[in-house]
Amino acid sequence: MNIDAAIAELDSFLGDRCSRSKSDLDQHGTSETHFAAFPPDAVVWPENTAEVSKILTICNRHECPVIPYGAGTSLEGHTSAINGGVSVNFGRMNKILRLDPGDVDVDVQPGLTREELNRELRATGLFFPVDPGANASIGGMASTRASGTTAVRYGNMRENVLGLEVVLADGRIIQTGSRARKSASGYDMTALFLGSEGTLGIITRLTLRLSGQPEVISAAFCGFDRMKDAVDAVIQTIQMGIPVARIEFVDTDTVRAINQYTGMDFAERTHLLLEFHGSEKAVAEDVRRFGEISDDFNGLDYMSTTKAEERTALWTMRHKAYYACLSLRPGATAVVTDICVPISKLPEAFEETRADIEAASIPGPILGHMGDGNFHAVLLIEPGNAAELAEAKNLAKRMSERALRLGGTITGEHGIGIGKLDLMDAEHGASWDVMGDIKRTLDPVGIMNPGKLIRGN
Amino acid sequence: MNIDAAIAELDSFLGDRCSRSKSDLDQHGTSETHFAAFPPDAVVWPENTAEVSKILTICNRHECPVIPYGAGTSLEGHTSAINGGVSVNFGRMNKILRLDPGDVDVDVQPGLTREELNRELRATGLFFPVDPGANASIGGMASTRASGTTAVRYGNMRENVLGLEVVLADGRIIQTGSRARKSASGYDMTALFLGSEGTLGIITRLTLRLSGQPEVISAAFCGFDRMKDAVDAVIQTIQMGIPVARIEFVDTDTVRAINQYTGMDFAERTHLLLEFHGSEKAVAEDVRRFGEISDDFNGLDYMSTTKAEERTALWTMRHKAYYACLSLRPGATAVVTDICVPISKLPEAFEETRADIEAASIPGPILGHMGDGNFHAVLLIEPGNAAELAEAKNLAKRMSERALRLGGTITGEHGIGIGKLDLMDAEHGASWDVMGDIKRTLDPVGIMNPGKLIRGN
Numbered sequence: 070m071n072i073d074a075a076i077a078e079l080d081s082f083l084g085d086r087c088s089r090s091k092s093d094l095d096q097h098g099t100s101e102t103h104f105a106a107f108p109p110d111a112v113v114w115p116e117n118t119a120e121v122s123k124i125l126t127i128c129n130r131h132e133c134p135v136i137p138y139g140a141g142t143s144l145e146g147h148t149s150a151i152n153g154g155v156s157v158n159f160g161r162m163n164k165i166l167r168l169d170p171g172d173v174d175v176d177v178q179p180g181l182t183r184e185e186l187n188r189e190l191r192a193t194g195l196f197f198p199v200d201p202g203a204n205a206s207i208g209g210m211a212s213t214r215a216s217g218t219t220a221v222r223y224g225n226m227r228e229n230v231l232g233l234e235v236v237l238a239d240g241r242i243i244q245t246g247s248r249a250r251k252s253a254s255g256y257d258m259t260a261l262f263l264g265s266e267g268t269l270g271i272i273t274r275l276t277l278r279l280s281g282q283p284e285v286i287s288a289a290f291c292g293f294d295r296m297k298d299a300v301d302a303v304i305q306t307i308q309m310g311i312p313v314a315r316i317e318f319v320d321t322d323t324v325r326a327i328n329q330y331t332g333m334d335f336a337e338r339t340h341l342l343l344e345f346h347g348s349e350k351a352v353a354e355d356v357r358r359f360g361e362i363s364d365d366f367n368g369l370d371y372m373s374t375t376k377a378e379e380r381t382a383l384w385t386m387r388h389k390a391y392y393a394c395l396s397l398r399p400g401a402t403a404v405v406t407d408i409c410v411p412i413s414k415l416p417e418a419f420e421e422t423r424a425d426i427e428a429a430s431i432p433g434p435i436l437g438h439m440g441d442g443n444f445h446a447v448l449l450i451e452p453g454n455a456a457e458l459a460e461a462k463n464l465a466k467r468m469s470e471r472a473l474r475l476g477g478t479i480t481g482e483h484g485i486g487i488g489k490l491d492l493m494d495a496e497h498g499a500s501w502d503v504m505g506d507i508k509r510t511l512d513p514v515g516i517m518n519p520g521k522l523i524r525g526n
Numbered sequence: 527m528n529i530d531a532a533i534a535e536l537d538s539f540l541g542d543r544c545s546r547s548k549s550d551l552d553q554h555g556t557s558e559t560h561f562a563a564f565p566p567d568a569v570v571w572p573e574n575t576a577e578v579s580k581i582l583t584i585c586n587r588h589e590c591p592v593i594p595y596g597a598g599t600s601l602e603g604h605t606s607a608i609n610g611g612v613s614v615n616f617g618r619m620n621k622i623l624r625l626d627p628g629d630v631d632v633d634v635q636p637g638l639t640r641e642e643l644n645r646e647l648r649a650t651g652l653f654f655p656v657d658p659g660a661n662a663s664i665g666g667m668a669s670t671r672a673s674g675t676t677a678v679r680y681g682n683m684r685e686n687v688l689g690l691e692v693v694l695a696d697g698r699i700i701q702t703g704s705r706a707r708k709s710a711s712g713y714d715m716t717a718l719f720l721g722s723e724g725t726l727g728i729i730t731r732l733t734l735r736l737s738g739q740p741e742v743i744s745a746a747f748c749g750f751d752r753m754k755d756a757v758d759a760v761i762q763t764i765q766m767g768i769p770v771a772r773i774e775f776v777d778t779d780t781v782r783a784i785n786q787y788t789g790m791d792f793a794e795r796t797h798l799l800l801e802f803h804g805s806e807k808a809v810a811e812d813v814r815r816f817g818e819i820s821d822d823f824n825g826l827d828y829m830s831t832t833k834a835e836e837r838t839a840l841w842t843m844r845h846k847a848y849y850a851c852l853s854l855r856p857g858a859t860a861v862v863t864d865i866c867v868p869i870s871k872l873p874e875a876f877e878e879t880r881a882d883i884e885a886a887s888i889p890g891p892i893l894g895h896m897g898d899g900n901f902h903a904v905l906l907i908e909p910g911n912a913a914e915l916a917e918a919k920n921l922a923k924r925m926s927e928r929a930l931r932l933g934g935t936i937t938g939e940h941g942i943g944i945g946k947l948d949l950m951d952a953e954h955g956a957s958w959d960v961m962g963d964i965k966r967t968l969d970p971v972g973i974m975n976p977g978k979l980i981r982g983n
Binding site for chain 1: 528542564569619626628630631651670671672673677681682683694697698700702703704705706707708709710711712713714715716717718720722726737740741757761764765766767804805807808811812815863864866867868870871898899900929930933934935936937938939941942946950954955956957958960961963964967976979
């Protein structure tokens, strides 16, 4: 490994788009959550695929680690340069490359954020539905197989990325997928790179499937005195096949945090926040049918609205929930858990988790995308407090083990990074070895985002 | 390679579940379409995963080719034993392994057919939506990433398989995915095996996502004098986001074939066949909205029905279309094409294909899943007529090249097998090499379904 030699070459090739300034290194080494900082040795800003290919060719020759960097919103330390090396920032590769009238797909560069994309799409009658909350980059969302509030209706990145351009570790450029909505042509290489967290190659272009902006959107919410009733209402909704576009759960602690943080005044009880998309009649019918379910499970104050400003307020509030939870304990950082279980196992997963957190000494509001069986506890700890970190990690580990016992997964949408490596063996066993075999086949030198996802990587 | 030694071991291990009878070999070597027969040297019928593992361990040691065999309904010669070896027939691994009340997923063995599965599900209020027409095995559908008439609404196997148990070439048994609806946990190993056509391992168990049986189902159809109007009506439907459950296209030749074959009396013009799923009000609204589109594009005789027997008649008829087309030319066999293009490119892809076939000397009815951008020409040729086979293959090649030029794929749902190998380089380029690298990593001896999908496999 000769990182300095790699950086010297990158420096002469990229000029002021290669930085070793402390502020750049620090910014690229920090994480949204509790992880220690691991700054890279340099940051580069490529402007096109050919430059990315050249960067990788140089780094591969010098065995220099390469860490792709989008918007830095990932939660499992995906962008930490734990062995040093070069962060590749996609801030200058953030363009829409193709958007033609009549098409229901678009080609974008990885540094484009989802909010920028949807702003550009507004006039077309189309939108990109995947919404992880944070204004993540599309490349980052692809790399972690992101989902979020709308996955229950529109799917996650898996269902909404049709094709990719990828630069492999040795600089080769490949295309995966196509603009077709489906294909049976060979291995699903697109799916292989989605969620590979930069360990197999660097995504330099994405073809995204778009959806039509719904004729009518109705947002709704209702409260529950008993959390179990809210969970059961979600299960009933999914089993009946009501096509909810979002069905989000926030517990009492989360509601309290949101009220404090945003100045709203939701009743301090568990809430479901919903959205319905479709024709006027279909949406009205969905709102009515969910109202019946709410009644069946003792829902309170069921309200719905089709007014844009009220909807926006509701979802802005939901999207601020993470920061609101952090503010419950001033100065705190968080261990954010992310389990996903079969819908029918939600009550068990949820009640056990709730009891576990109540017995602990640290706060842990719970919220989630219950329609997918996916929920988070935001475990609030004091930065630098080793005992609290250990307690939070222990709670998180028990949640993950619970998810596996119930037939689920240790992460519904945040990914592995460095935060969940110690649980991979329990979830995947020999399949994790095969992931490692594939990793070493595509990246024999081992430069691609080392230390993430793969055993002993 | 020592096929005889492998079979001798299999014979002593499996007894009368290992056959070398000519009728068994012939049955497993033939294809639904125009391919020459390539019988295996033996056929085995395992009864559980451990036996599959032992079969592969034996075959791997003797470098004996292994060809998984489900219902034999694939169209690209996937089950041909082109280098001889052992066909593994899953007829005795056809059970439902788990189906619990309240769950919206099910565990099945690969030999179960989709019709058997849906018969078992009938009482549960759930169904498995992927419907390729033929009564294929679930394992075969997974191996070719099958889709069919309902993919426009419910997705294909990619969206409806949550997890797999797979036996690798060396006999190791791995699990992929879970029962959770989504996951960001490591590489998407489930997606890697879906569509891998038995070249990476053998699927021995599948966890399938189920959907709720719709409250109301309405089938509908309408005719068009101009094919272009029908195509434009499909595009408009998709762009408006009307949640059609099926939207199928049959051209005039196909309608004529169906009338002859089934005794129906559809007007001999292009038709769209549709289905709408949902609540009573939502379905009524969808039927009405499509009616407006039909009017806008000069649709004729738009009819809809919610009567089960009428719906069944319509779809039985559609599912017989392949055999109906064959009967247009008594004694014929077929080269079946399968391109899929971006929705906005359907008119171009379709018109050029139509003109190309009209200029040829062989008949080629066109039908397809237009809502996905996927359509087929059934090119009818005389068995053994080399000139006609060459002409059909040339038409098929031009269709595939057209699909690629328009941003699409050479196969929407039938897969590669031996039939489309010569087009893989044009579609995937260097990405095909990476598929080969992955293949050799998982199957270094090269026993898994040799000659299919991979370059020089």
